[in-house]
Amino acid sequence: MTEQAKVPAIRFAGFTDPWEQRKLGELYEKNDERNTFGLGAERTLSIATMTFNSEGNGADASSLPNYKVIRVGDVAFEGHSNKSFAYGRFVVNAVADGIMSPRFSCLRPKNSYPVRFWKYYIHSEQVMRDILVRATKSGTMMNELVIDDLFKQSIAVPQEAEQQAIGYFFSHLDTLITLHQRKYDKLVVFKKSMLEKMFPKDGESVPEIRFAGFTDPWEQRKLGDVAPLQRGFDLPVNQMTPGPYPVVMSNGIGGWHSKYMVKGPGVVTGRSGTIGSLHYIEQNFWPHNTSLWVTSFNGNEPRFIYWLYASIGLERFGSGSGVPTLNRNDVHDLRVGFPCDVAEQRRIGTFFSRLDSLITLHQRKLELLQNIKKSLLDKMFV
Known part of the structure; x- marks a missing residue:
């Protein structure tokens, strides 16, 4: 690695020396310290989050003496792969001394070091990916750390x-x-x-919290009489021509079209797929057939109607196997409090x-x- 490669792109003022290549075996040793002095289940650390689980991890109390002790600064290896960590990840204990399942590998620093730095540095996929390629093997459920191979690898410090x-x-x-x-x-x-x-x-006629100056009881009205819904209009993607009007689908604005079907403002909710996802549209728009839209506010405040629908929890009315669907008739008969x-x-x-x-x-x-x-x-x- 060249000297230039050992220098990060951004540094604090006053630091100019290149980072030094060090073998991980010079920095860490294998930690196999066991819980022989009786830390309880409440001191069990979750390796994924490095937080204490007050109820333990379900292990029998008789197995706790075999648990590893993980002290502040120690590093646990969590071998599950995901989009962010291709070969697993190292997690530094920056919390307090605790215990961990013996199935996880654990490292202990040979000398005291700034734990807050290593918490981020040795956790970094950018820093550790190539090292873990050479120091892990595929296991039954997750990647396994080969510590002897790890200690041969170098890291810039x-x-x-x-x-x-x-x-x-x-x-x-x-x-x-x-x-x-x-x-x-x-x-x-x-x-x-x-x-x-x-x-x-x-069954109640007034809300629990109300703005000052309003005392009249709310009326019970059918939702379909207050703000009825109608299914949106079909618009194949290949027929969508660029324009200023939003095409509102079940999960929000899915495109822009040269024509509109409804004058704004409007309230739109998902009909198929994203049930109960609500959208308030200020301008003229095209409600897609994957949505339902309020056809008339009947002289009521449009933003109130939006929040009235939000308070109902429309997702509970979804039905059908596979992709859930909201049938407007299922909610039109719902009686709602209405000022x-x-x-x-x-x-x-x-x-x-x-x-x-x-x-x-x-x-x-x-x-x-x-x-x-x-x-x-x-x-x-x-």
């Missing part, structure tokens, strides 16, 4: 100060990603809760639309951070 800087950076980036993931998850749960509480439960005051409809529609926008914003931030991390993992490692 930066100075410890650079390891510390890289590990610190990715740890903080992961913390930021986790923060946005939690915000996103909380908003999704909050939205689900509000859909349950801002629409009346079966006659369009102002209340508008407040509810606006509230949920803004909440959805906030969820989308956090989702995009989360995806951006995840993409940044993926790119930097490629560029900051050799």
Whole structure:
């Protein structure tokens, strides 16, 4: 490997030395330490996620003394192949000392090292793929690590100060990603809760939560009388000519056409395949025959109708073997709570639309951070 190949594409200022080639056998030794001092099942670490399983993994208590002890900094090999890891992957214990199933191979560093760096580095498919090609063999259920072959392989290693800087950076980036993931998850749960509480439960005339100033009871109406559905229109792909109008299929906009069949705004739901997938379309559009669309809002607020349908859970009405199908007649007779005051409809529609926008914003931030991390993992490692 050339000197140039030992230098990552992106580095922190102040680090200029090439990364040094080291044999993995110089860095690690096989770990066979057994659980002879009685760590309980609650200290069992899941190798896939490197998290504790408080209930263990189902193993009998009598087998726990034979479990391997995996200490902070130790590396377990998880041999299942997937799209991201062709030959398995190494997972560093950065949590706390625990135990693991003896069927997994485990390595222990010969000297203390920056665990936060190696957590990302030795886990990297880019870094480890060629090494694992030469150091694994196919097993019955997963790839098996051949440790003697592994220890003959070389890996580029930066100075410890650079390891510390890289590990610190990715740890903080992961913390930021986790923060946005939690915000996103909380908003999704909050939205689900509000859909349950801002629409009346079966047999009730008012919702649990309501905007101030609205006190009139909601009417019970058949959904087909409020906002009836109709099957979309056939449009073969080879007849779709480029244009400004969205063609809305069961799972969303599937193309753009030069003609439209329905004037917007409109509410569309999946009819075949993606049952209950709802779409609010501002402009004129073509509802595909894999969808159902609201033919008339009957003077009601379109965005409220969208969220009314969202609160119902249309996926439960799917039927048929194979590809599920939603029959509009199955939902038209459904009686729903309905506010006659369009102002209340508008407040509810606006509230949920803004909440959805906030969820989308956090989702995009989360995806951006995840993409940044993926790119930097490629560029900051050799």
